[in-house]
Amino acid sequence: MDERKRDSMIAYLRHRIEEFGITPEDLASALANEQxxxxxxxxxxxxxxxxxxxxxxxxxxxxxxxxxxxxxxxxKAAQPVPSSRPGVDWRNDPFAGTPLARQESHSR
Structure with missing residues (x-):
């Protein structure tokens, strides 16, 4: 890479670093974690x-x-993806375990 392109890239990176509030410590930490x-x-x-x-x-x-x-x-195991459906407390459901509870709701 020629010197002019290198200087241009450095200026661009400095601008983006300032724009996102990245500190030298952030960069050092990210590079250390990339090992x-x-x-x-x-x-x-x-x-x-x-x-x-x-x-x-x-x-x-x-x-x-x-x-x-x-x-x-x-x-390393992948982090579990959180469910997009809200949790349901089936302890107080009078229909839990019956065929009625296994039917999908059509009122959505």
Whole structure:
């Protein structure tokens, strides 16, 4: 990228940062949180993201007969999506559990 385009991009980013009230601390925090998460974990707490050269602890474990899958971390579960329907308290419903309660309301 040539110097003029670079300076133009910096000016644009500064304008947008001011517009949204982003602080240098916000940027530093966001960049720190962007680090690649570990995909493999040893019993002693050593981690590897799966990128780059395989670490020595993992090479040794594999050469000793352990499988790579043994060290693989489970993916983080997605956050549950909140229901758009309001909760219903069925404790006081006289029709709960009957065929009448299972019918959809047609008055919507």
């Amino acid at each position: 690649t998460e570990a995909r493999y974990l040893s019993a002693t707490g050593d981690t590897w993201t799966g990128e780059g050269e395989m670490p020595q602890w993992l090479k040794q474990a594999i050469s000793a007969g352990q499988s790579l899958d043994h060290f693989k971390l489970a993916p």
